[in-house]
Amino acid sequence: MTVSALPEAIDLSHHLSSLARHRFPSPLKDIFKQMQREGIISMAGGLPHPSLFPFVDASVSVYPPSADLSGPTPSAADRMSLNFQKYPSDKGAIDLSTILQYGQCEGLLPLRKWLHKFTLDVYEPGYSNFEILLHEGNTSGWTKVVRLLAEPNDFILCEEFTFPSAMAVWVPMGCKAVPIKLDGQGMRADHLEEVLANWETTHPGMKRPHIMYIVPVGSNPTGSTMQAERRKEIYEICARYDIIIAEDDPYTALQYPEFDVSAPSAEVVHQSGEEFAKSLVPSFLRYDRDGRVIRLESFSKVISPGARLGYFVCNPVFAERLLRATEVESQTPSGWSQGIILSLLETWGQSGYLTWLSRLRDTYQTRRDGLCAAIASSFTALPARDYAAGVPGAEGIALYHKGTDPASIKPDQRPIATFVPPTGGMFLWISFSLSLAPRFRQLVAEGAQDPEKTFMDEFWEALAENLVLLTPGSYYLPWEGVDKLTTSARGAPSGIGYLRFAFSYEEPAVMAEGIKRFQQVVSKMFDA
Amino acid sequence: MTVSALPEAIDLSHHLSSLARHRFPSPLKDIFKQMQREGIISMAGGLPHPSLFPFVDASVSVYPPSADLSGPTPSAADRMSLNFQKYPSDKGAIDLSTILQYGQCEGLLPLRKWLHKFTLDVYEPGYSNFEILLHEGNTSGWTKVVRLLAEPNDFILCEEFTFPSAMAVWVPMGCKAVPIKLDGQGMRADHLEEVLANWETTHPGMKRPHIMYIVPVGSNPTGSTMQAERRKEIYEICARYDIIIAEDDPYTALQYPEFDVSAPSAEVVHQSGEEFAKSLVPSFLRYDRDGRVIRLESFSKVISPGARLGYFVCNPVFAERLLRATEVESQTPSGWSQGIILSLLETWGQSGYLTWLSRLRDTYQTRRDGLCAAIASSFTALPARDYAAGVPGAEGIALYHKGTDPASIKPDQRPIATFVPPTGGMFLWISFSLSLAPRFRQLVAEGAQDPEKTFMDEFWEALAENLVLLTPGSYYLPWEGVDKLTTSARGAPSGIGYLRFAFSYEEPAVMAEGIKRFQQVVSKMFDA
Structure with missing residues (x-):
């Protein structure tokens, strides 16, 4: 199926919080448009001049994607090199004068394009016009989602045991959890249905929940992973009750087969990157014909937490409002982090990145x-x-x-x-x-x-x-x-x-x- | 005067917003305490193992602090090198397995210590127990300050012309500006006094403003810089009317003598780093006996914006509440940014950094x-x-x-x-x-x-x-x-x-x- 055969996201703007609705676009947009003019002299933006950045060049040496992660650090000859120059003369070097300048709040365009293709190929979203927006890791991303959707005193659907840092943003807002019971696959569809069907009885006069927070792979703390069939069921219930699903999925690459207690030390058989991608349980995105899933993905668990880098996959209306929040709250993730991860992904390629993820999964x-x-x-x-x-x-x-x-x-x-x-x-x-x-x-x-x-x-x-x-x-x-x-x-x-x-x-x-x-x-x- | 002879900050906790009051400390604190035990095996924290970070080592070559910024890029022999290793064996190399791991939300301790000494030596705060907390640049920092102090529909004191991005965070909250008239030095003390003295008459029944946003050096957009005497006057008014001053000071190093229209191309005479530090107009911190100034300083204008790194200087109660917000909103600035700027500052030294700032000032x-x-x-x-x-x-x-x-x-x-x-x-x-x-x-x-x-x-x-x-x-x-x-x-x-x-x-x-x-x-x- 080609992308264009898929539906576009439906209008879900009624989910936006009052705060999110009242954000306004930066007036600088008119200026950016004019800056494209041939020959224009701009004394508009307050940008420091990159000649005055003290950095000349940088290099980072990294593992090849198929490195043996249980072995010693790869020898110098086996490493790959990421290169950065203030005014690039070497092919493939990343431009420090760009990544260290003020940047587009959506994130570096080549990185967003890379991740768009990765999302399309690996997660196959069920609608066509999804967008990619970088964020500073899933904790920060989820905080932005809460401000995007939640009003004070809202109820938020979550698993019976849930990640405390995810609550830390909405508890001070007066919001409360609606815990959904679990089984070995995570959130139970039957209990979700029961809670929503009986809401008016159990919570008379109270606003219905419209936000679900879920960690569907390697749930924190239970370690459970939700399989495809359950995801479909949960998605359909959410569509019926008009609920937005925040899929917090930092562990998505770390999916394991059932543990065999009778053969506890079985050798792990390596997969190719492509086999690995096929083996993954589908993201909620796969079933998302409406655009009601906000996927939060992060490089913290699979590259390094200190990069503070991840990305949203979501519908264009939510992406635009998240962008408005980002302009005010963080502007962009670190240019160093963006540049280094862009260079790493470009150096490895998509197949190499999948191989890396697969080897990492094997190690864990x-x-x-x-x-x-x-x-x-x-x-x-x-x-x-x-x-x-x-x-x-x-x-x-x-x-x-x-x-x-x-x-x-x-x-x-x-x-x-x-x-x-x-x-x-x-x-x-x-x-x-x-x-x-x-x-x-x-x-x-x-x-x-x-x-x-x-x-x-x-x-x-x-x-x-x-x-x-x-x-x-x-x-x-x-x-x-x-x-x-x-x-x-x-x-x-x-x-x-x-x-x-x-x-x-x-x-x-x-x-x-x-x-x-x-x-x-x-x-x-x-x-x- | 020694630090200990200065007063401690007074209790200003009545300024905290409802949101800030209701934040709670991470339950992980108890765990961190236990992790210090000799010989403990921790299966508590969900940290990825640093052996699984794909980065082996990195180097960044930088300008020496006294580089001629109007000349060409320094030759390789004249550059200084910042070094990073996953498991450092070289003296002075920064440990990648620390900076790329989850980190303390306050920011890297050696960087905070460096900045504490810098603040003490250069800004000489008027109270003793100020704290340093890193943030992701002043836009992000100011957003955290607004959530720390402001309730929806509050009034915020600012300059008659003010930075629009600073407003973008509070306008959607229903807050409104109280513009204070300007002269060639920026905000006028007489008009501030007039506005506050007549508040009940001009705004009957409305909550008094308790937050001031000010860019006192190189005000955006007016380019004015407030001199010492005016700062004292403004501080005293704020102390009298119990107002918290958010000193947004990204341009603090870029202070220029009066432009002489009769000698427009006068040669700029370089200062030493120490002369430069002495030449700076005092920060509002200098007069801050109460701890009512929240200073926002950033590396964006003086190192590079893409680092998304800056810091708060404020009283311990505000620092603790800002830390609670940081745990939820951003965790830490990028480890790459923190590590690179820490290494740069350590390599240059305080005197070198002041020299860099002074040369940069001369260029601008x-x-x-x-x-x-x-x-x-x-x-x-x-x-x-x-x-x-x-x-x-x-x-x-x-x-x-x-x-x-x-x-x-x-x-x-x-x-x-x-x-x-x-x-x-x-x-x-x-x-x-x-x-x-x-x-x-x-x-x-x-x-x-x-x-x-x-x-x-x-x-x-x-x-x-x-x-x-x-x-x-x-x-x-x-x-x-x-x-x-x-x-x-x-x-x-x-x-x-x-x-x-x-x-x-x-x-x-x-x-x-x-x-x-x-x-x-x-x-x-x-x-x-």
Whole structure:
């Protein structure tokens, strides 16, 4: 299908916030038009002269895209070189006098074009007139989306456990989360439908939610990845209830096959860049005939976070309003970051970039496998029945104390903990059956206000004392207002607590040592 | 006086906006604390591993600080080199695995320390516990200040002509400007006092302004620079009326002596870095015993705009709330930008950086002189009496048609135009006596709604047709609401129009050609 056969985005401008509506275009537009005139002398723009930038030239040496990422740093002969000159004389050098000057707020045009083609080829959006706009990473991008769409006190649809930094922008605005229940694939379509169908009953007189925030690949914190069929269902519900989907997708390249507990150290087979691209679950963009998806993609996880660079893919009306905000809020991402990543992508080419992503995915997959295997081998691990990640019916692995004879486990015997091996991203999410912990039972007996929270805080402290640092599950609880701060007030199931493990940073051998320490604390705090 | 002898900032937290008050600290703080433990294994943070960043090393070659900026690019032997390595082995190389990782939201610590010492030595703040926080350039910084302090519909004190991008953030919030009249030094203390003393009468029932936005050096668009005595007066008024001063000071290094029309091509005498620092007009920080100044400084005009890097100097309470906003809105400026500017500043040293600034100032001063001289020599230029920049009593230069015999000019004869030669920054601001233009008189006779605006638009178009591009003065009119859109509704003096000339970009010879074209249009459109 050619691009032109696809529909254009529908008019979704009624979603814009009052703030976004009232932004006005820079008056300088008239000036930019005149600057194109042949022979014009411009004393209009307050640009410093590039001859007065102190930078002459720069070079950055980088890995080739198919570098062995588990091996040593490539030797000098194997590296590729990115070149920058103030007044380029070398072919292929990036012009420092352009990237270090004030720039177009949309971002460098050749970089946007590169990403437009990449988006078209890899994500195949379902409508034709999508646009690319650079931003300073997905945290900044999502903040711009909130200001684009949300009014104070709006409700925002999100996963039952969600990324706390994403909430930090809208909580001070008085907005509240509408958490949607999860299973092993992430957000459940049936619960989304239920919440929206019953909104007037459950929230009489309150404005319906019109914004969804979702991390569909390697969800933070649960590590789940939503498959194609579920995405279609969710998209159709959002289309029916007129909801804008903010697809926060920094981990999109980090998609893993199911972890095989019976072959935990299976060799990862490298794919070509093209095979890799085909293997990816479709973005929500694929189903987006209306232009109601705002895709947030970032180079943070796949190139480096310090670049503070990513991009929006969205409909032209939203792109124009985001641009107006960008003019005021950040102007452009760093020219150094834009220039270096442009040069890197041009040097590698699209196929090379896909190869890089694929190798990177393989490396993180090895870490995922290492963490899962270390956990499984430190406990008696069995297929989970009803308690994986606290979600009835989810697939996953149930953990009993090490040395427990599987044959001795009764059909209704609760495991200490369960987890769904992550299928994407950088995180593994474990749920604990707190009723198996004497201290938790004591807290309940004493009538503690939120025994789950108190116990998990103590558990986390004990882990830190034993020199293993994890992230408390409570960080990921969606903010539903001051009246829903305890486990019971939220209506959450009692007796379950959560921890998040990141497998992105430590080497597998170090993680294995960390899991040993973790197991020691668990064996002390949970019934033998 | 030692730092410790200075007072600490007073409590100004009542200025915080509702949004700023409701921001909450990142829950990750507890985790950062634990990460310091000896021997801890962290699976807490979702950091990508730096071995998976594709960058091996980088080098940037730069000018020495005392480079001749009017000459050719320094030869390779004269350049200095900035070095970056993923795992530094060379002394002095910047660590790519740090600057390209997620970073502290305040900015790189060694850069903040460098800037703290610079601020202490060069600006000598009047209180002891000021803090430094990096931002992504002053546009972004000012946006954060607006969200820190302003509620929707607040009034904001600013100069009678002000930077339009600074308004673009608060106009959509429903805020309105309170313009303060100008003279050749910028904002007039007497008018500020008058506006604040009479607020209840002129704005019954409306919230008093508590935020001032000011560009005190090389004001955009007027090019004026406020001297020490005036700053003291303004500060005292702000202290009395409890106003927070946002000192937007990107041009602070670009301070020029008065232009001498009788010696327009005087050689600029270079200063040492230390002499240069002493020659600067004091920042508002100098008088800030309370901590009510938020200084916005940027590397855009003095290193390069594309770095998108600058910094706040402010009291600890504001710094903490700005940090909370930064965590959500941008996290950190680009690591490439921070690392490169840190390395540049460390390589140059403080004295070297001051030398660089001083040479840069000299270069822009030459351009300022060139533009002023070109204008003066294209007209009959005399000392202005009452009409310079439309401001009664201001110093400046009055322009009559070329060839006019000064002796023939009557004492009450209006000049075509007047300007105050800029004493800072990048801009020159000209006011025109429109009653001398037949087309303007025609518009008035026809009862045009805003004859000043219509005439100036036509004048600007005619200049562009004649291939000289300037910025219309109307861009700089403070937004006072939809009922104050015309010259008469604003209560502005009738029959005056404005244009802004930038002298930062074009070479002096090119500017001279531009002024020739400008003069031709003026000679056609204004009475002979």
